[in-house]
Amino acid sequence: MAAGLSATQTGPGDSTAGAAPVRRGNFPAAGILLLGLVVPLGLLTAWTVAALLGHLPEQILPPPWIVLDTLLDGIQDGSLLSSTMTSLERVAEGFAAGAAVGLVFGTAVGLSKTLREFVDPLFLALSQVPTLGWMPIVILIVGIDEGLKIIVIGWSAFIPVVLNTSQGVRDVPEAYVELGRVLSFSRWSKLTMIVLPSAVPSIFTGLREGLANGWQTLVAVELIASFEGLGYLMAYGRQLFQLELVLSAMIVVGLIGLVIHGLLTLAENRLQRWRPETSR
């Protein structure tokens, strides 16, 4: 597994730069992955030992093997899978909408000082209100159907994407802006050749935060207004005191989060192949 990961790191698209000296580090990636496993494995061991010794009342924290059983059952009978798909779809739609609008809006706000002066105070005020605070009003307007979930998830993803994108666009080094002027770049060339590439790290910070927000909001909105999905599963499990159900849903949410985070990092690294390897 470790070898596979490091192989993808050295893989894409570098063959052309053969003449240039490029440092490679396979070991650190594998090392970091192993280090990242230490704490979870330690906790799992402690949990197992405590359960085996009977220190943990089952109603509070069921033993790991029961959670695993529940997980496998849920996968086999399809209930966990369908909940996961439902939730994934909601997050995907909400996040895609929020992030897309956020990217465009953030870029515009970053580029135009006038626009920024117009919308900044209002936007900052609005973004201070927790997403859950909006729910009653949004429910009044759109009801509690899918629309509600998409809007609320989208909004929670939108905010960090806008903030980080506009900051990244504003932070483009003056020297590069000047170069664009010297080369008589069109607005479009300036945007695509200078502004956006320079803002990539900020944009991805925004996307990561947006995605994390989206997941959190999903769980919250499903707790309140849904009869399916991982968040609903958690609420349901808690009400029935089936904590193994809550825990298995939590595990799925966590794992999906890890995978998506990994995909985002992969995409970012691909876009930033130009960075020296050591600073990645």
Next chain:
Amino acid sequence: MTGPVAISEQGRGQSHALEIADVSKRFSVAGRRVQALSHIRLAVDDGEFVSIVGASGCGKSTLLRLVLGLDTDYDGDIRVDGHRVERPGLDRSIVFQEHRLLPWLNVEANVAAALRQSGLGAAERGELVRDHLHLVGLDQFAKAYPAQLSGGMAQRVAIARALVTKPRFLLLDEPLGALDALTRLRLQDELQRIVRHEGTTAVLVTHDVDEAVYLGDRIVIMHPHPGRIATILPVTDAVSRDRSDPNFIRLRDEVLSWLGVSRTGIDADAELARRSA
């Protein structure tokens, strides 16, 4: 303040390729006023090669920025063919003091970026880019990213980028400072060849007095606080082409003494004697 040579430059009536007419530029740095340029007068004719030397901070880079049109907030006038420069244009290109390559584009794409507004077809652009990378000896590194280059290599890419548009005016801000002696000599000859061949009008800022004498048709010597032209020395053809020629060395020493490097004629003659011995 300015030397009589500078004033007599100003032709009345006829317009020069590039004319810097009584240009002054102030900055305010930390609430204090800094006179970066004071009454700069310089007229450059088509195909001329002007070297500028002067101590650090005497406004050389600032002057090039004004000629580019990056900053139009100054007193006086900068004219190309009699028309005031309002903004940057593809007729004027620059090699900045630092290479300013876009880190997310590879070498090839960085050079090609200068041709984006050229209106040329893709094939033609590709060929121009290849030619110019070859010129600076970096064919092998077309796909490398700036972070994978040495400082001197990056600077050569920047030179290729400035030349690829075949600009009418080439502004060079210490372009060869980061290069090893051998590459520098080679590129000096290349620069000279290209500029001659294309009929380019060049303004070169350099700290290397040898380079200024070798490449320049005239040498503008600037003094700081405020940044101003101390004098302009002509370089006759006979002088400039041979670095060991006594006249070359004499002119170089004259430039050095204008720069305040204590080098009397006696020293120069002593060195000449030593060299010829």
